[in-house]
Amino acid sequence: xxxxxxxxxxxxxxxxxxxxxxxxxxxxxxxxxxxxxxxxxxxxxxxxxxxxxxxxxxxxxxxxxxxxxxxxxxxxxxxxxxxxxxxxxxxxxxxxxxxxxxxxxxxxxxxxxxxxxxxxxxxxxxxxxxxxxxxxxxxxxxxxxxxxxxxxxxxxxxxxxxxxxxxxxxxxxxxxxxxxxxxxxxxxxxxxxxxxxxxxxxxxxxxxxxxxxxxxxxxxxxxxxxxxxxxxxxxxxxxxxxxxxxxxxxxxxxxxxxxxxxxxxxxxxxxxxxxxxxxxxxxxxxxxxxxxxxxxxxxxxxxxxxxxxxxxxxxxxxxxxxxxxxxxxxx
Numbered sequence: 001x002x003x004x005x006x007x008x009x010x011x012x013x014x015x016x017x018x019x020x021x022x023x024x025x026x027x028x029x030x031x032x033x034x035x036x037x038x039x040x041x042x043x044x045x046x047x048x049x050x051x052x053x054x055x056x057x058x059x060x061x062x063x064x065x066x067x068x069x070x071x072x073x074x075x076x077x078x079x080x081x082x083x084x085x086x087x088x089x090x091x092x093x094x095x096x097x098x099x100x101x102x103x104x105x106x107x108x109x110x111x112x113x114x115x116x117x118x119x120x121x122x123x124x125x126x127x128x129x130x131x132x133x134x135x136x137x138x139x140x141x142x143x144x145x146x147x148x149x150x151x152x153x154x155x156x157x158x159x160x161x162x163x164x165x166x167x168x169x170x171x172x173x174x175x176x177x178x179x180x181x182x183x184x185x186x187x188x189x190x191x192x193x194x195x196x197x198x199x200x201x202x203x204x205x206x207x208x209x210x211x212x213x214x215x216x217x218x219x220x221x222x223x224x225x226x227x228x229x230x231x232x233x234x235x236x237x238x239x240x241x242x243x244x245x246x247x248x249x250x251x252x253x254x255x256x257x258x259x260x261x262x263x264x265x266x267x268x269x270x271x272x273x274x275x276x277x278x279x280x281x282x283x284x285x286x287x288x289x290x291x292x293x294x295x296x297x298x299x300x301x302x303x304x305x306x307x308x309x310x311x312x313x314x315x316x317x318x319x320x321x322x323x324x325x326x327x328x329x330x331x
Contacts, residue, residue, distance in 0.1 A: 028262025031255045038252035040278030043118030044286055045244040046110055052237040055228040057110035062223055063230050065102060066216035067245045072209040075250075083206045093197055094207070098214030101191035106215070108184035115177035118283035119291060123158075123276055123299045124181040128189035129306050130155045135193055147308055154305030161298025204257055276303055 049060060076083050086094070112121040130152055136142040159182075198207060230241050276299055283289040291299065 028259045031259030031262070035252045035255035035259060036275045037278050038247050038255065040122070040275045040282060041243065042109075042248045043113045043121060043279060044282050045240045045248060046113045047118065047287060048240040049233075049237055049244065050110075050114055052240070053228055053233055057114065058107050058219060058222045059228055060110050061103060061106035062216055062219040063241070064106060064244055064249070065212050065219065067230070067241075068249045069209065069212040069216055071245060071250050072205070072212060076205060076209055080205070083203050084209065086202065086206060086210060090198065090201070091210075093194070094210045095214040095218070097191065097194045097207075098211035099218035100187060101194060102211050103215035103218045105184060105187040105190075107219070108180055108187055112177070112181045112184045115174070116181055117289050118287060119276075119280040119289050119299075120295075121181055121184070122279035123302055124178075125185050125188060126276060126302050126306050127155050127159065127182070127185045128192075131186050131189040132192045135189070139193070151305040151308035154301045154308070158298040158301030158305065161294050161301065204253075208253060 046060065049055065050057075055063075073084075109121070109125075112124075116124075133142075133144075133148055133152065137144050195207070230238065233241060280289075280291065280299070
């Protein structure tokens, strides 16, 4: 979930499944593009909050998840209370998803931002679908096609090029920083794997409200000794925290979910890769981060490799549409 950015594109894909076969509707495309722009602000807000306060990555993850849960709970209770119902037998699974794919992921994501910077963390985060592909092959024996292997190879080469961060102006990366970033992408991708059990069972909003609540619950024991509370932030830091919750998370997921009602899920997933460009631009303008040409090439290879993973889904959906409605298929 990018979430994310910072919360997650893939999480919505898995929970909601394929979107309606309506093609690349302009309004849906703009919604997904705006959602991606919202997600790209995650690292910027995290840097502003961390630079302006003494809060630690675990504490920031806890308060972000708790306030996001509160906003989603109030919204659903007022607008669609029926979406708050879940089967009791699914609660343990939702807790695992929240603890791992949201709670632990946000701790790693916050740490990666502080260690590696915004643009690099975002690029490495894009490798989540690659981890999902490898895990699906290992766990469920899903075939590794030539196209998938090519995508994995491109992503790997991209990571190698990006790791030349010792030559970046004003930024550096260590082996520990790279490891945290890769773990962040792995935990982010776990949402897609864990979400397979709930595919088609609930609205994405139902899953989101519960997993954010359980993420906060899982992180609560680690708040002992944490004295930095959001209401003690300065006005500037408090504004950044509000943006992280409302703009990055709630608005990002809201726009993406609305966009999925008009776009195929695979098209929306590919479009969301524009988060790399948005994050790079914001980090350059606001934080002074710069990539050299080799690192830019690495970013392009990562995004290109991830996009390749969506091509088989697009082709299979078109074939299904042609079988179901041969007269409706167009070149």
